[in-house]
Amino acid sequence: MAITLKRGKGYLTLKKSEDLIAVRSKNHYDHISNVTKLKKSGGFDLLKVMGNAELMESTLNEARSDKGVETGTHVYFADGDSHPLIPNGELTIRFTTDASDDEKANIFSKYALEVLEKRDTPRETYIVKVTNTSVNPIKTALNLQNEKCIDVAEPDLIVGINKSTFSLPSDPYLQKQWYLKNNGEDANLIKGADSGVVDAWAEYKVLGANDCIIAIIDDGFDLKHKDLSGSDKVVAPWDFENDVPDPSPKKYPPDGEDWHGTACAGIAIANANNYGISGAAPGAKFMPLRYSGTLDDASIERWFQYAAKNGASIISCSWTPASGKYILSTRQEEAIKDCATRGRNGLGCVVIFAAGNSNVDINSESYVNGFAIHEDVITVAASTSIDTRAEYSNFGNEIMICAPSSGNGGKGIFTTDVTGTYEYNGTTLPAGYSEGDFTEDFGGTSSATPLVAGVVGLLLSVNSMLTAAEVKEILKRTARKIGDPSLYDHAGHSIFFGYGCINARAAINYVLNNSFSGH
Template structure:
């Protein structure tokens, strides 16, 4: 076992273990080449070229042997060489092998009552040289050729009654803390998060940059979303046993308004696969496998809707998520009827949630525009989607993997923004699918849209909506003080225009104010300064 020294360092007890292989040497001025020759002359068993190039505190780190005995012998040989000014042991603070080299300086802070004679006696005893005074009682000292090594000096000084602090200066390599992207294996197929112009080995039906800039947003803010942010998905059911919805994430307030339980699981007979897929797009967990949602770090509130769209049902859903603390609501659904204006009770229930939820900041509510290729507010033609045209709602249309309008996407003056999804001439969305099998009438069938735990063919405005909801979760993770109206405005200001047909206000009936740009949105959120136009 290597020699160890325990020090009080940074308010903790730090154990410095002497390296069994590495030593450090500093050359005399102008003798660098000769010191290299001395290093080359060591009879060590192995040579670490990376270690030889490592300079810490003016010392060159050298692999002097394969064992503690060999490296100590090598250090003594180097110390005797005329080209070497100082030779030092190297230390480690853990088994990661990162080297720490004592530079020779020691920070000493005496207690206020310490006399000058006491200070001088200690400095004389350890043959220390004063480098710098830091006030009346703190000094930076340097060891001399007659001093013990700096680590030993600091350890012994810490035992002196008149010394408050004694710490050796330890040089160690730094490392840039670059943000680590999720390692989930299907992330490479999620072109809607970052589109590099290739999908599953194909370069057709895809255009580089036709995406939501989500991965760029993660890098921008170095987060995958805050668990304080609660994203509610109201839909037909959720496979909370799916690894991308259950692992390494927070689930709160789950409720099933059909069964009246806190287990909103899909009904196989009704083929309730939709909610699982939508939740995967919004916040599928970063767990090292499968897919990743736009905001995998935020909390999920899975709400299985009730049996119909009556006033009482809709009121109950929106009151529940408001009272349970939801920040964002993703609603990839509407009425079955093409002509469905909202009654007063439904209108007020959504408005109350949007304006008074989240302690008065308002819940961000998003609705899918629908997939029937018609205007969402054209009473003369009999097409009115009361949910999507609600003034407090963000209506989301769809674009494809080539930055074109998805052929099915509904449109209208109330469309606020679009997001990448599937569509003619483009690729589908890979997301979570309901897992397992079901036995119905003696026949075993896989649950979900496709066999397995994932589907590659999700899409529609049903996918575009939770994607924007996930972006809103990143926005609020970056700045939780924003109101719902400010989040909505950020989406407008930062959207990137695709296609054509924009009016003088920058609005398109097909794309709203453009395609959602998560990177620009989080950057705007951090910078704040959002001005909400008067209604």
């Protein structure tokens, strides 16, 4: 008989397997009769039972009575699917907002549940497990879902990963994106002088999760570009200059140009769609925010509040103030701090700023970039395709990390460009930096910054509960040291490179092999 349960935003219909059970052992268990061991999944041995339904139950009871067995359970299949789902005995419970403490205690007692953990964000949540006197977790979840004081009751179901469904991006211009993987093919490239992104894709099978949203605040974004569009790609676009949900380029020479945002976006999130290029996190969603063109208290508040309110995980800003001595106002300082510490349901939006391209100290007597020196920001300098400092890149004690970009002796950045044409003095001219849909001459800390944003997108796709502060620490610990070792102080920091060059592969490995607070 099938059981239909609420799960997330949908429903899941489960059917009990007629010949599979699963056991999780404490150390080892004695031979269980009438079974063949198939494989391990999530710490459980998947066992095939030889016999009828009655023998299934007796075999499962035999397994549960074995002193070496910690848990024995039925195995289920989602309706219409052939991949086994194993309930591990844990459930997630959320009560209605008006549920009393007595009602909560009664539920735990009535269903003989052991509370493993209580979480307070994004709302009060209990992780519980069934005990020896509970019914199985599937029936428990079904019964709980019928309780008036319960909003959420979901069993934790273990399912294997089908690695065969993953394929590396094969976009035709990927070979031009040396900043994702540098094979050292010519004199302007040194093997390994890259961000480690392609190696991270290949080793960890991650391209960016669909629930990770990378917001980019910049000028116009060409959402007609095949690499930046898609029915499920773009989230909450907005043009703050015209207050419309269309951030497309509005300015063309000689009145100005809106090319920059399109180029930045491709580096972070361009689709892996066998067309053009691939962003560092091609599977992530994209929130394009066209800024209003000037910096003031109200604008900064609007941009960062809008991004956080609409679910941004990461906010990438490849711009600096026009003023050479720009100290943030209290409102600006607090708007960014609030976003970076309270956004993303209290985990903090990861806010990333470009250091700038004037070859100056970002915090000195003669020059101050208040955004780049904000304590909650990841500030990005630029290195080159030959692992040297980009000669234009700003520097200073507040530089957090560097990322590959253009620079003397190296190559420029190949990325998306504004498509189509515009009319000027009776002449039709190509829009964008170059003719066509792509440019190979982008660069500066403007391109280094969205590259870091894309790498952070990969990290949050591996562990979505990382705080913004934890992301900064992970990047610090896993950066690849480049340049003269004497440029780094005793703490491993350089005013030119920060803690080193972004290293996606090492950062993901660190996330997978360490525990984090998640708050």
